[in-house]
Amino acid sequence: MQEPKQWNALGTNIAELKAKVKNSRTELRQLRQRLKELEASRDLWKRKYKTLQSSELRSVKQNSGRITKAQGYQYSVQTIQMSVYLYLVLGCGYRGIVKILLYIQLEFGVLGVLPSKSIIAVWVQKLGYYKYTHPVCELGKSYGLIIDECMVIGQQRLVLILGVAAQKEQPTALNYEQVSVLSIAVRSSWKAEDIRAEIEKVTEKMGSKPVYIISDGNSNLRKGIGDSGCIRIADVSHQIALIVEKHYRNHGKFISWQQAIAQAKFQGIMREVAYLLPPKQRVIARFMNLEPSIVWSKKIITCFETFSAKEQDFFRPIKQHQGLIEELQAVFQMSQQVIDLLKIKGLSYENIEQCKDVLKKHHLRVDGKIITAIEEYLQTEKLKLPNADTVWNCCSNCLESLFAKFKQKLPANPLHGITKQVLALPLRTNKGLKFDIKTALEEVSMADLDQWGKAVLADKQVLRRKNTLRI
Structure with a gap:
């Protein structure tokens, strides 16, 4: 009775082994097919690699890579240019640039020795110093200036003077490519005679x-x-903002509306209505950035009926200013049309008349005193134009945005790193790095940077701290 059972068990094992052999053969065929595909792919990439190695473009790149190292530098000009562009264009920090270069090196292996963050900072300073001291002026004899001052460190104030072609030819707002940095100066305070002296130097x-x-x-x-x-x-932006500010700064309803926004911002934190809080309001030059508050208030009023009872009670003070908000919206729509027209097309007889037409279209919605004040401003500026063919620039937003980038790049401790931040400003203007980088790196030394920093950015407290804490 045991022999039939053993034969049955043996038959079962044989069937299982046959099934395994069949599966193994199928898997083996698939692997062989996959191996053929990989070999074909490998051969294809080998042929492409050989073609690229023998191409003229590859040889040109290799030859150019050998001759584009500045004297005394172990890094290629391409690596230096890439690092500086990552800083200027993409806004990367120096440590972030090193990480990006490391990733490129690991993936492609084309950079060789990688620079440190300190070396990249020196490159920015040297190139900025060279461009500032060797200006390529494409402004012509007829040029204009844009001037403004900004807090830099402690009581030190930076005055920046940009040059721009006097006659506006492009129907666009001023950008960095159209201006050049002509003067960088720092003082603890600026008086009228100091401003006049800087203008005379330029x-x-x-x-x-x-x-x-x-x-x-x-x-x-x-x-x-x-x-x-x-x-x-x-x-034009500052002037019209001053006109609007002069009209509303002591206006009772306006003050009440601003207080309601501030109260909503303060009381709504960590509450159910936090998702509807108003935007942050500027303390300085508030009237140049009042539009976000107007838009927010208008949306709150529009959605008021859809709010819950608690939300309606919370935002009721905003809704009570509905008339003022609609009035302000009309004022800022009119003002923005005038600003955009002059900023883009320029200051001319024709464009001033177009601005007056814009003012006439809003005379029923906007207080007549504001319209009259803007018309007086336009007439005053028109008298400064020599003739009807003249088109001048009248907006300093380009300089304001340069200052904004400068402030964003300031180090956590403002007593350090100011020189390299200031010297980055010329690199952002007048077509960026479109000059001989190799020559710039070879001509500028660290002694030049130190001397310029002491002469232009001299701050007794900074120097005293540096010398006292030096170990």
Whole structure:
């Protein structure tokens, strides 16, 4: 009775082994097919690699890579240029640039020795210094200036002067490619005579006086420009913001609306209505950035009926200012149309008349005092134009955005790294790095940077701290 059972068990084992053999053969066929595909792919890439190695483009790149190292530098000009562009264009920090270069090296292996963050910072300083001291002026004899000042460190204030072609030819707002950094100066305080002296230095540097100078309403700037004998063009954005501010800053309903927004911002934190809180309001130059608050208030009023009872009680003070908000919206729509027209097309007889037509279209929605004040401003600027064919720039937003980038790049401890941040400003203007980088690196030394920093950015407290804490 045991023999039949053993034969049955043996038959079962044989069937299982046959099934395994069949599966193994199928798997083996698949692997062989996959191996053929991989071999074909390998051969294809080998042929492409040989073709690339023998191509003229590859040989040109290899030859150019051998001759584009600056004297005394172990890094290629391409690596230096890539690092500086990552800093300027993409806004990467120096440590982030090193990480990006490391990834490129690991993936492609084309960079060789990688620079440190300190070396990249030196490259930025040297190239910025070279471009600032060797300006390629494409402005022509007829040029204008844009001037403004900004807090840098402690009581030190940076005054930046940009040069721009006087006659506006491109129907676009000013960008970095159309301006050049002509002067960088730092003082603890700027008086009118100091502003006049800087303008005279730029005049001597350029060989002729500027046709006009664009600035905001700062009293020292206005007096310094006047003492220099130059025509001052009021920045259109600041001037119209001042007109609107003068009309509303003591307006009872406006003050009440601002208080309601501030109260909603303060009381709504960590509550159910936190997702509807208003945008942050600027403390300085608030009227140049008031539109986000107007848009937010308008949306709150529009959606008010869809809110819950608690949300309606919370935002009721905003809804109570519905009339004022609609009035402000009309004012800012009109103002923005005038600003955009002059900023893009320029200051001219024709464009001023177009601005007056815009004002007429809004005379039923906007207070007549605001319209009259803007018309007076336009007429004042029109009298400064020599003839009907003249089109001048009248906006300093390009300089303002340069300052914004400068502030974003300031180090956590402002007592360190100011020089390399300031010297990055010339690199952002006038077509960036479109100059001989190899020559710039070879001509500029660390002694030049130290001397320039002490002469231009001298700060007694910074120097005292550096010398006292030196170990």
